[in-house]
Amino acid sequence: MVNYDIIIVGAGLVGLATAYEVKKKSPKKKVLILEKTKGVATHQSGHNSGVIHSGIYYNPGSLKAANCIAGYHSLIQFVKEYGVPYDRCGKIIVATSKDEIPALEAIYNKGIANGLSDLEMLSKEGIKEIEPHSSGVCAIKVPQTGIVDYPAMAHQLLRLFIEEQEGEISFGEEVIDITGQRTGNIVETTKQTYHAVSVVTCAGLHSDRVASMTERYNDLKIIPFRGEYYKLKPEKEYLVKHLIYPVPNPRFPFLGVHFTRMINGGVEAGPNAVLAFKREGYKFSSFSVRDSVDTLTWPGFWKIVGKYGKTGMGEMYRSISKAAFTRALQKLLPEIHEDDLIAGAAGVRAQACDRAGNLIDDFDIIAKNNVIHVRNAPSPAATSCLAIGKTISEKLIMD
Incomplete structure (x- = not known):
């Protein structure tokens, strides 16, 4: 069994930004990203229209509003600093x-x-x-409002996480179970079994299935x-x-x-x-x-x-x-x-x-027993990814 401080499930923009922000906050933590596909941003993060959203549509006080506004400014700063194409x-x-x-x-x-x-x-x-x-x-x-190359941003986040922050990522490895224990969490994949003190899941199109691994009554x-x-x-x-x-x-x-x-x-x-x-x-x-x-x-x-x-x-x-x-x-x-x-x-x-037939309008992030699930992160999650990552990093137990 391989041990990590934090395992992050999913290498879309939210997962990558979370890993990046976690390592910024606690650089000594041993952090691993698990991604079932062969690359980053292969689904929602790479198949959107590339819009940088301003936050104009969202109800004041909602997670979408707060994270979109904060994420917008962080994103603009990030793409300027690292030369990601934007307009x-x-x-x-x-x-x-x-x-x-x-x-x-x-x-x-x-x-x-x-x-x-x-x-x-x-x-x-x-x-x-x-x-x-x-x-x-x-x-x-x-x-x-603007436009940006989100796949290029995802690859830049990955580069920073791997090369400068000494994080780790494993591709082609699908999570099939997460089990909580007194000493942390056991994460089982199609290739390996891991132990992690904390787990963050950013599984996008499969977020409900992954959340149900620890939330036995997952109501979404x-x-x-x-x-x-x-x-x-x-x-x-x-x-x-x-x-x-x-x-x-x-x-x-x-x-x-x-x-x-x-x-x-x-x-x-x-x-x-x-x-x-x-x-x-x-x-x-x-x-x-x-x-x-x-x-x-x-x-x-x-x-x-x-x-x-x-x-x-x-x-x-x-x-x-x-x-x-x-x-x-x-x-x-x-x-x-x-x-x-x-x-x-x-x-x-x-x-x-x-279950009542409500399409969840806001971001949905739940935390329990050192496991954080991002259960709903539709648009503007790409714009908001750095703010969401920062929010999650602050929820984790850090030294």
Whole structure:
């Protein structure tokens, strides 16, 4: 049996940032990251749209708000210091009808309450000055929003953790059990058995399964939602200058299809939010019996269907109908046509759901007996990763 002070499960951005922050706080601790795949940031951290979120959407006082704001500043400092490609390009959130103005004003007020400065309400004419091809009745200009190369940031965190902090990582090693004992925790993997004083799990799409290894009554289940993107043809990229977002649909807990400039060039359009039948399934045809059974037998799932079924069917229709996807985009950019779009990438969002059918809106981190589980860390977890890592490092028992 191999002994460590701290084992961290998962090498996505949250796991890597946690390892980095733990070693900053306690450099003498022996820390190991266990990752079941062959590399870092292979799922949510490497399949997102690369947006640096400002914190404008989140309820003041929530973990999302606190960690996004703190994480934003830490991230900007980190990418500047280590040369990770980024661009603080700004975005606009556009109300396309008068009915959306109250919701837009509520978002603006949340941003102010969360400490964002230089937010600006734009008129129809003001929108045209910033995004000449966009259409709306009014909008919020959010100068803090940006784009970044998150996979490059993940590799930089790994380099610092291994080379400068003398941490360790083992790839291709899946955790299959965690057992608490008086002297610490036994972590069993597909390759090895470890002893660790403390364990932190940042398992993303499998966070519920890993949490259930020590939390026998785990009241959250991950429901995976696939987000599919199109890309604008190169000759149409001039239509988007910044990032262009809609006012989120209050009947559905996602931000809606939008336009995102990418750090390595190009413009993405999307994503939708479609129920995925495989947690690591990035194609419409992806299917896992285990993952599907887990979703379909969870009581909260059917309550979600009752709440959001009609909207969810619309998302599914947009998944199979390029014309329907295009119509959604045309609300923000009327000049877009179906043949301006080419197939892009996809990601899967790990969304925690409780038994009552509530999609958990905030980050969820629980700590008990020297085991910390990150059970829900959807967007803006990438932006927030350094702040989340710092929060977790402070929860651990340190010398």
